Amino acid sequence: MPRPPSPSRRAVLLGAGLALAVTGCGVRLEDDAPDLPLVPRRTPISGEAALLAMVTSLSRETDATSVPPGAAGERVETLVDALTELEVPEAEIRRAREADPTWTEAEDVAVYEGALRECQPGLLPLVGSLAVARVLRGPATLWAKEPPTAWQVTDPARSAAQDTRAALWSLTVVTARAGGDERSTVQAVVAGLQELLSRQVVAGDDDGSTAPLGYDLEESLATPDERATLVRETLATLGARYLALLTSLADDRDAAHEVVAWAAAPLRLGDPWQVEVGALPGLEG
Structure with a gap:
């Protein structure tokens, strides 16, 4: 039986394909502000593309698939509040909430993995909690399990x-x-x-x-x-x-x-x- 793709391989998939997926759904990775002399464009927060894709995923999660049933609404509001506090533009968040995901289930899991790996440290507990709920939603085999190795700090x-x-x-x-x-x-x-x-x-x-x-x-x-x-x-x-x-x-x-x-x-x-x-x-x- 083939082993599920490793997290590192899935991260490559995410980096290569997520921008196309989320922009195809209407989620943009930059502000719509015009390029003006001496006015720099906003620098996205770490992992912003994946975090906005998580907003899309949670916004389309149904009561039947959510674990526990009906929990996705509270989860997306918590994530949106966190992104708003970090000054992700309201327009970007709104587009993410209104978008229809075009990715596969494996790519949806890759969104959560990408956010977990790329988000800034202060978001890690929240993103980890959201990822746990995604693992419980299944199928668990999509959450790749690498052979155990010693951590950097044990x-x-x-x-x-x-x-x-x-x-x-x-x-x-x-x-x-x-x-x-x-x-x-x-x-x-x-x-x-x-x-x-x-x-x-x-x-x-x-x-x-x-x-x-x-x-x-x-x-x-x-x-x-x-x-x-x-x-x-x-x-x-x-x-x-x-x-x-x-x-x-x-x-x-x-x-x-x-x-x-x-x-x-x-x-x-x-x-x-x-x-x-x-x-x-x-x-x-």
Whole structure:
């Protein structure tokens, strides 16, 4: 089976084709101001083309495809507010909102990847949250998964691995208390988190030598409802803690791309457990 295109290849696709795609939809990359002597044209913000294309994508997302249903409206308003604050012209934003996307689904994912890689550092948490929602919308195979490599700065990945180990310990206890179908469902979550942990230890160059031998678990796990509550809280917390890493990854956008996939994973694993996904994952509350 062929491997999905890598992020770097998709970034090339974005750079080569996005300008044509968005201008074909009516989104322009520059102001309409005439060239006047001694009056410089506005310099677009970092990643502006991809960010405006995200506005177009979100504006055309339907209630049926949005995760959670009906969330795209809040997401696009939040992104528009951020772009307005950064002085992206209202006319550019309006054209983006009114445009009809002409790109394929793979190219739509490339828009989010491009924005994540090119946006200025202050926008990274918001763009990362929007990208998580796009990954959850699927298909997940379009979000390319490169072989894990050590990050430029390993501390954030080690922090993620610490959180994942603690979650796995808790869910292992849940598995021991559960039975039948409940146990099988928890084991599926454990398997998914173990896959994440394997990537995190590589990213963090983490040999596990500083990992604690055990953890305190104060919650009662006597009933299925109590165990389900712990699973939901654990997965929701993991997603938010992974996304919080983005603030320290402005200089390593490959790592930021990986974190988006990490943050989406526990939310997807939590679907059978009714884990709530907010309109802006990791940014609410």
